[in-house]
Amino acid sequence: MVKNKANFKIKNKLSPLTIALLTVLTVYVIFMLALFLWAVITACKKYSGDYSSTDSSIANNIVGLPKQFYLFENISKLNEGFADFTLIEMAINTVLYSFGCSFFKVVVTCVVAYLCARYENWFSKIVYTAVIVTMIIPVVGNQAAEIQLANLLGLYNEIWGMWLMRANFLGMYFLVFYSVFKTMPKGYYEAAKIDGANDMQVMIKVALPLIKYTFLSIFLILFIEYWNDYLIPNLYLPAHKTLSLALYHQSTGQELNAQYKREMSRVPALMASVLVVTVPVIILFCIFSKRLMGNLSVGGLKG
Amino acid sequence: MTNTNGLKLNKKAQTMDKGAKIFYAILMAFPVVQFVLFYIVVNFQSIGYAFMDSVESSDNKITWFFSIKKITDWFTDPYKVKDLLDTAKMSLLYYGVTLCVSIPLGLLFAYYVFKKMPFAGLFRIFLFIPSIIPAAASVLMFKYVLNEVTPILFGTNALRFDTNPLGNVIFYNLYVGFGTSVLMYANKMFDISPEVIEAGKLDGALGIKEFWHIVLPLTFPTLSVFLVTGVATIFVNQYNVLMFNVSAEYDPLGRYLYDLAFASTKSERNVPPAAALGLILTIIAIPLTFGVKYLLDKYGPSED
Numbered sequence: 149m150v151k152n153k154a155n156f157k158i159k160n161k162l163s164p165l166t167i168a169l170l171t172v173l174t175v176y177v178i179f180m181l182a183l184f185l186w187a188v189i190t191a192c193k194k195y196s197g198d199y200s201s202t203d204s205s206i207a208n209n210i211v212g213l214p215k216q217f218y219l220f221e222n223i224s225k226l227n228e229g230f231a232d233f234t235l236i237e238m239a240i241n242t243v244l245y246s247f248g249c250s251f252f253k254v255v256v257t258c259v260v261a262y263l264c265a266r267y268e269n270w271f272s273k274i275v276y277t278a279v280i281v282t283m284i285i286p287v288v289g290n291q292a293a294e295i296q297l298a299n300l301l302g303l304y305n306e307i308w309g310m311w312l313m314r315a316n317f318l319g320m321y322f323l324v325f326y327s328v329f330k331t332m333p334k335g336y337y338e339a340a341k342i343d344g345a346n347d348m349q350v351m352i353k354v355a356l357p358l359i360k361y362t363f364l365s366i367f368l369i370l371f372i373e374y375w376n377d378y379l380i381p382n383l384y385l386p387a388h389k390t391l392s393l394a395l396y397h398q399s400t401g402q403e404l405n406a407q408y409k410r411e412m413s414r415v416p417a418l419m420a421s422v423l424v425v426t427v428p429v430i431i432l433f434c435i436f437s438k439r440l441m442g443n444l445s446v447g448g449l450k451g
Numbered sequence: 452m453t454n455t456n457g458l459k460l461n462k463k464a465q466t467m468d469k470g471a472k473i474f475y476a477i478l479m480a481f482p483v484v485q486f487v488l489f490y491i492v493v494n495f496q497s498i499g500y501a502f503m504d505s506v507e508s509s510d511n512k513i514t515w516f517f518s519i520k521k522i523t524d525w526f527t528d529p530y531k532v533k534d535l536l537d538t539a540k541m542s543l544l545y546y547g548v549t550l551c552v553s554i555p556l557g558l559l560f561a562y563y564v565f566k567k568m569p570f571a572g573l574f575r576i577f578l579f580i581p582s583i584i585p586a587a588a589s590v591l592m593f594k595y596v597l598n599e600v601t602p603i604l605f606g607t608n609a610l611r612f613d614t615n616p617l618g619n620v621i622f623y624n625l626y627v628g629f630g631t632s633v634l635m636y637a638n639k640m641f642d643i644s645p646e647v648i649e650a651g652k653l654d655g656a657l658g659i660k661e662f663w664h665i666v667l668p669l670t671f672p673t674l675s676v677f678l679v680t681g682v683a684t685i686f687v688n689q690y691n692v693l694m695f696n697v698s699a700e701y702d703p704l705g706r707y708l709y710d711l712a713f714a715s716t717k718s719e720r721n722v723p724p725a726a727a728l729g730l731i732l733t734i735i736a737i738p739l740t741f742g743v744k745y746l747l748d749k750y751g752p753s754e755d
Contacts, residue, residue: 163658168568169563172556176626177577183592186600210599260482267467267475275479282490286683289708289729290716292722293497294489301488309480313489317482347474373724376585379693395587400696415595423681429583441579441634 186211191419192219222420233389235424242375242390244307250370251317260317261325262355266337279322295383305387310380313375321366330357365439372429372440391425500726505719513720521727534707535728542703545690546681548621553628554677558670559637560629562662575637582630590694593623616697624690632677639673640666649697675747680738686732704732 192214202408209215224235233241264272294313295304303309332355340350346354389397398421433440467475504518525531560578581589594612594742601610612619643666651665663708667674689705711725 149604161621162561165559165659166563166568167553169559170568173560173563173570173578177574180577180581180627182531183589183596186596187588187592190595211603256482256485263475263478267471269467269475271479275483278486284740286686286740287494287729288683288732288736289725290493290497290567291708292725292729293500294493295712295715296719296722297488297496305575312485314488316485317483318486318490347471375588376583377563378585378587379689379709383709383716386716390681391583392587395585395591396694399591399694415599418591419595422591425585426588429585431585433580437576440583440755443481 187419187422189213190416191222191423192217193222193416194218212404218416219420219423223424225417225420232300233394238389238391241307241385241388242392243391245310245381245385245388246313246325246353246371246377247376249314249374250367252311253370254321254363254367257316257317257319257321257366258325258356258359259351261322262329262351265326265329265332266351266355276326279318282318283320291383298384307385307388310384312383321370324362324366325359328362329355332358361439363437368432368436369441372432375429376425391421394439395421395425464669497726497729500722501730503723505723507720514693521723522731524724525728525731532715535704538702538704538707539701541701542685542688542705545621545624545688545703546685548625549628549681549684550678553625554632556625557629557632558636558660558667558674561640561670562666564633564637565666567641575634578633581627584627586627586691586694589627590623590691593619593626594695616695617701620690620692620695620697620701623695627691635677636670636671639670643669671752675744678747679740679744682743683736685739686728686736708732 188238190210193209194214194216260275264276298309298313301309303312336338336354336358337350340354345353376392378390378396381388381390383398385393395418399418501522502517502519503515504520505513505515507513525535553588560574560656564575595614602608608614647665647669648661651661656664685704687705687708688703688710690703692702692706693709708728710726711721714721714724
């Protein structure tokens with residue numbers, strides 16, 4: 149009986165569907181690792197700024213290992229082509245943009261969700277309805293008008309302006325916080341009230357500590373989203389180049405050069421830039437992978 | 452008596468004292484102002500711009516006036532009509548591939564993870580990673596490996612990115628698109644009661660039958676969210692073509708709209724065409740979204 153069960157299990161696991169999926173997934177992983185490996189190896193190769201040179205070491209060694217280690221020299225070329233920004237400045241801009249936007253967004257969302265869940269009045273119902281309605285109704289192409297408004301309010305081209313513009317309570321994360329606060333026993337709040345806590349103390353000392361992991365998960369997801377973003381900074385922050393935006397400009401500018409040798413000579417610098425932008429995200433993922441992956445559920449996250 | 456008291460107590464508990472009202476008002480003030488400014492005002496302003504036109508005098512003074520020309524241009528100007536049709540065609544192609552390939556594959560991969568088949572945990576991580584890697588970085592890696600490495604490894608130019616840009620852009624978007632969806636489908640599948648799976652097994656639902664008759668219907672609410680919200684992506688998703696820097700013939704609507712928004716950063720006079728197109732697309736997107744939702748509610752599989 150036991151043997152039969154074991155045989156059934158193995159047969160089930162090695163069905164044609166399993167084998168097919170295993171094959172596809174293995175190829176997928178190998179392909180992904182190959183991309184990274186090539187980027188890392190290439191980032192360590194010699195960079196040649198001399199575009200007229202036909203003896204660029206990268207052009208003659210596209211898939212081989214680097215003969216010498218040039219990674220840090222290549223990283224220093226990240227700002228080439230837009231000398232107004234140093235690598236440090238771009239890194240600071242990126243951290244300020246991603247940390248600020250994600251932090252203010254998550255704080256505002258969390259606080260508004262708390263207020264709506266805790267105080268069930270007519271205004272909370274309007275706010276809740278507004279969130280649902282804006283989620284269902286897709287509004288397309290209002291960015292041009294938003295840019296004009298940002299200009300008018302003096303927020304355009306300012307990192308703190310982006311913090312303000314992104315500090316809204318709309319979207320699925322509101323529903324995540326709302327459902328967590330809603331399921332929290334009311335006895336917690338009442339006990340704190342009896343102990344003499346005011347409304348602010350109840351929120352800060354009772355409610356918020358109970359949702360710290362949900363808060364962290366959403367903050368991390370948003371942080372990575374903003375870190376990776378080059379489209380919005382390209383529109384709203386032309387004077388504050390971020391690392392992803394620099395990479396975008398560097399790659400497209402470079403691709404305007406059609407000559408193969410000229411293009412390849414800059415690839416090590418480009419791949420070094422790729423590593424600069426990617427490695428912090430990979431480190432974050434390694435530290436918080438369970439938090440990032442474990443909390444994702446229907447329509448977003450669960451608490 | 453008890454009920455009445457209970458009701459009174461509940462009402463009292465829900466009534467806010469003065470301190471609570473002040474606390475509520477102070478904390479709500481900023482979010483509400485922010486919402487009014489950056490959602491309501493922006494959208495009304497966008498509608499307003501759609502019905503405006505301008506002339507610039509010799510001394511660079513801009514005069515605005517009411518006009519529906521910027522809207523009608525999208526139906527009458529042959530160049531704009533062509534741009535719109537071409538980009539809409541590309542958007543539908545990218546969306547269609549997502550619908551027909553990415554979603555079914557994502558569900559199958561999620562099922563693989565759910566059934567804890569060989570290396571399921573590892574694949575779960577590797578399927579997620581591309582979705583957190585900056586697109587600016589992964590597009591470059593993808594493009595250069597295809598362009599420069601595959602000819603050396605395979606001795607042919609057939610796999611080069613430049614040989615088939617459209618196919619490769621579609622392939623890339625499939626490659627990076629699994630992460631979040633697989634995770635969400637799998638998490639939803641993990642919510643399925645083991646008793647339901649066991650009962651299915653007793654009835655002979657194994658392998659693909661189990662997936663089709665038990666797992667898929669119970670994962671449908673998550674799939675439905677993706678399908679409904681996915682409608683809007685037809686109009687806004689750029690499918691990374693900006694980063695790929697491919698020829699304009701492969702641009703979807705999202706990229707076209709982005710370019711219009713970018714032009715508006717140079718001059719306010721460029722805002723009306725973008726706002727007009729946005730309004731037209733929103734008018735199309737709203738009923739389309741509700742239509743998809745209606746169809747899924749009516750004809751989609753029931754969890755029961």
